[in-house]
Amino acid sequence: MSASCIIIDDEHPARVLLADYVSKMPQLKLAGVFSNPIEAIAFINTQPVDVILLDIQMPELSGIEFLKSMPKRPKVIFTTAYQNYALQGYDLDVVDYLLKPIKFERFLQAVNKACDLLKLEQKGTPKVMDQVISVKADHRIHRVSIADIQYIEGLKEYVRFHLDGEKLITLESLKRLEDTLPSGNFIRIHKSYIVNKAKVKSIYGNQVQLSNSTYVPIGKLYRNDIMERLFT
Known part of the structure; x- marks a missing residue:
């Protein structure tokens, strides 16, 4: 079973690259690509989303502000060109923090971590x-x-x-x-x-x-x- 994934990034090249990376991951299903968080809010309110690939510095609403506004958060992987938000990311319990330019090997590690967490939650609590x-x-x-x-x-x-x-x-x-x-x-x-x-x-x-x-x-x-x- 694949995890539903969306991309939120205001830069077109970044969206194209991430979409290409997602297409190579059988455990992910790309459900939507958005240029800003406001566009994504309506989608998230009507469709189940397991993983969000989220940029931080965006006009109107930053990735951090968007994440703080969510009452129930999917697994979030920050994708950003700025290192100085790392501690804020972990305070917000994000799965991983990827610095641009993002290499596929590093992307793979982050996605595997998110999927491992999803599987653990779905299994419940066995012996x-x-x-x-x-x-x-x-x-x-x-x-x-x-x-x-x-x-x-x-x-x-x-x-x-x-x-x-x-x-x-x-x-x-x-x-x-x-x-x-x-x-x-x-x-x-x-x-x-x-x-x-x-x-x-x-x-x-x-x-x-x-x-x-x-x-x-x-x-x-x-x-x-x-x-x-x-x-x-």
Whole structure:
């Protein structure tokens, strides 16, 4: 099953290039091409859209303003010539941030990430021990068992997966992982940390001790929620 995709960009050459890239991706179905977000709003309100390839600097309404106005957001990949919006992009939970001129290899990585997230959402929450997620790190795609994750550490626009005997760093949003991973099995304990509940051995002061003897700090704002979810 292919994901419905639209392109929003005020530059004609960029629209042509992205449409060509999409045509080479069997997992994507191009549903519309728009020169500005206002044109796209009416379409989105009547048609299901899974992925948006969205430029940022556009007249009348910027890509960021458009994204903030959406009550329910599809998977969004920013396509822009400007680097200085990267942190805003990750604050808005975008899937990826592609700098123009966009190479096909980089485009492929972003689309695969979006499709992986869509598949994970569509699968729902099967038995946690059987779940596997894809993590792109070190120029490879790693199959990571949910059960092997000790904790996940936020590093601005990157995250570090601390696994049983291995660490992986990938371009990802900690907020998106918090929303995507099964909430019954993972818990946010700090603005920079998510832990696997099954790996929690004890709470010692303002720290969580994990099964591999690692100590992870507890944020003040999260303490009451942690106590409730771990011990009730």
